[in-house]
Amino acid sequence: xxxxxxxxxxxxxxxxxxxxxxxxxxxxxxxxxxxxxxxxxxxxxxxxxxxxxxxxxxxxxxxxxxxxxxxxxxxxxxxxxxxxxxxxxxxxxxxxxxxxxxxxxxxxxxxxxxxxxxxxxxxxxxxxxxxxxxxxxxxxxxxxxxxxxxxxxxxxxxxxxxxxxxxxxxxxxxxxxxxxxxxxxxxxxxxxxxxxxxxxxxxxxxxxxxxxxxxxxxxxxxxxxxxxxxxxxxxxxxxxxxxxxxxxxxxxxxxxxxxxxxxxxxxxxxxxxxxxxxxxxxxxxxxxxxxxxxxxxxxxxxxxxx
Numbered sequence: 001x002x003x004x005x006x007x008x009x010x011x012x013x014x015x016x017x018x019x020x021x022x023x024x025x026x027x028x029x030x031x032x033x034x035x036x037x038x039x040x041x042x043x044x045x046x047x048x049x050x051x052x053x054x055x056x057x058x059x060x061x062x063x064x065x066x067x068x069x070x071x072x073x074x075x076x077x078x079x080x081x082x083x084x085x086x087x088x089x090x091x092x093x094x095x096x097x098x099x100x101x102x103x104x105x106x107x108x109x110x111x112x113x114x115x116x117x118x119x120x121x122x123x124x125x126x127x128x129x130x131x132x133x134x135x136x137x138x139x140x141x142x143x144x145x146x147x148x149x150x151x152x153x154x155x156x157x158x159x160x161x162x163x164x165x166x167x168x169x170x171x172x173x174x175x176x177x178x179x180x181x182x183x184x185x186x187x188x189x190x191x192x193x194x195x196x197x198x199x200x201x202x203x204x205x206x207x208x209x210x211x212x213x214x215x216x217x218x219x220x221x222x223x224x225x226x227x228x229x230x231x232x233x234x235x236x237x238x239x240x241x242x243x244x245x246x247x248x249x250x251x252x253x254x255x256x257x258x259x260x261x262x263x264x265x266x267x268x269x270x271x272x273x274x275x276x277x278x279x280x281x282x283x284x285x286x287x288x289x290x291x292x293x294x295x296x297x298x299x300x301x302x303x304x305x306x
Contacts (some may be wrong), residue, residue, distance in 0.1 A: 077174065085106065127159065165240055216247040219247070
């Protein structure tokens with residue numbers, strides 16, 4: 001396996017980062033929080049035009065013709081920007097639901113347990129469902145991930161593996177972003193005449209964040225490469241389960257440590273740290289939870305025991 005990105009993959013990352021920085025920077029993020037508009041239809045269509053949702057569709061079907069490894073890179077950048085909306089579900093619906101590939105349709109999925117579905121009020125379709133079901137609003141931890149409880153869901157088991165990999169990539173992007181925020185603040189904020197990053201307690205906290213994020217990123221890349229290379233389904237499942245588990249842990253723990261580095265400032269509404277933490281909590285429940293991943297890994301370990 002080669003985890004070194006190619007020149008084309010580096011260009012893809014740079015292009016997506018530039019697009020999101022120009023179209024969904026911090027001001028746009030805070031405007032979304034203030035207005036409560038979770039899905040910007042104009043931005044959705046721009047993402048569709050840039051190939052975000054049709055990335056893995058064959059060129060003969062109007063797609064970009066790239067693979068899961070490239071999709072992971074793109075979703076990592078979306079997680080870094082804290083881009084809201086049912087990104088994974090719409091991406092998985094490309095080629096299945098009309099308008100999903102081009103971004104003219106917003107598609108959500110039953111990717112949460114307990115009959116919960118996110119972005120139901122903003123969606124045009126639900127992956128695997130014949131129509132839009134009725135649901136009751138449920139209070140969400142994340143202000144930009146509205147939730148509804150729906151009596152009956154649709155089977156999305158055939159999408160779970162890819163959904164888990166792409167959600168893990170979003171989590172990795174968030175973990176890397178909170179690391180950046182923590183390091184930058186530790187270098188700017190001074191106490192006793194020196195940056196707080198010079199103190200061992202803060203320095204070690206940031207180092208642990210880096211280790212968590214890089215380990216998770218490596219696991220996600222490995223899962224994407226294993227899935228794309230068509231390795232055995234059992235091996236692919238364990239790779240994906242491990243990747244989701246590590247990415248969820250990295251996103252949540254890094255957001256908490258970033259908040260710790262910011263001190264009292266981090267607990268205010270104005271700081272963005274809490275938005276990363278709340279989104280990480282919700283994503284940890286999507287497509288494959290920690291409990292499901294642990295059960296899968298434990299079953300495979302027991303199955304391989306002599």
